[in-house]
Amino acid sequence: MRVGMGHDTHRLAEGRPLLLGGVRIEHARGLVGHSDADVVLHAVTDALLGAAGLGDIGDAFPDTDPAYRGCDSRVFLDATLARLEGAGWRVVNVDVTIFAQEPKLGPVKDRIRRHLAELLRLDAGAVNVKAKTGEGVGHIGRGEAIGCQAVALIEARE
Numbered sequence: 001m002r003v004g005m006g007h008d009t010h011r012l013a014e015g016r017p018l019l020l021g022g023v024r025i026e027h028a029r030g031l032v033g034h035s036d037a038d039v040v041l042h043a044v045t046d047a048l049l050g051a052a053g054l055g056d057i058g059d060a061f062p063d064t065d066p067a068y069r070g071c072d073s074r075v076f077l078d079a080t081l082a083r084l085e086g087a088g089w090r091v092v093n094v095d096v097t098i099f100a101q102e103p104k105l106g107p108v109k110d111r112i113r114r115h116l117a118e119l120l121r122l123d124a125g126a127v128n129v130k131a132k133t134g135e136g137v138g139h140i141g142r143g144e145a146i147g148c149q150a151v152a153l154i155e156a157r158e
């Protein structure tokens with residue numbers, strides 16, 4: 001068994017869709033990035049790459065590559081799952097904490113959890129999504145950014 005962690009932060013701006021774990025959340029502002037800036041999928045992808053000893057999302061999918069401009073972050077997750085599978089690994093469970101002052105994620109965290117489980121091809125019980133605010137301080141607390149931490153456990157397939 002191997003464990004990996006991932007962390008990501010993206011800035012919030014008007015005129016962008018807000019995607020968290022592949023779920024579109026109704027909000028006046030969304031996350032800015034080279035891709036669709038889905039901070040949850042980026043953190044989960046990094047956790048999986050970390051667990052398998054495969055570097056980070058920036059190595060695997062450089063943000064200088066025009067192919068990834070505006071790209072759906074599910075592409076990163078799918079490609080990473082394929083690499084893990086190719087190397088003989090399967091995902092055991094994933095735990096995620098999203099840091100957002102707004103919008104309030106309590107009402108949507110279960111939707112994000114179920115969607116993430118689908119993307120990871122896991123039972124919903126093997127995926128956990130927690131939501132925290134920034135306690136009103138720092139870039140997250142001021143509502144300037146949303147952050148995400150993820151931990152993933154993988155094991156060798158029989």
Ligand SMILES: [Zn+2]
Pocket residue numbers: 008009010033037038039042
């Ligand atoms: Zn990112």
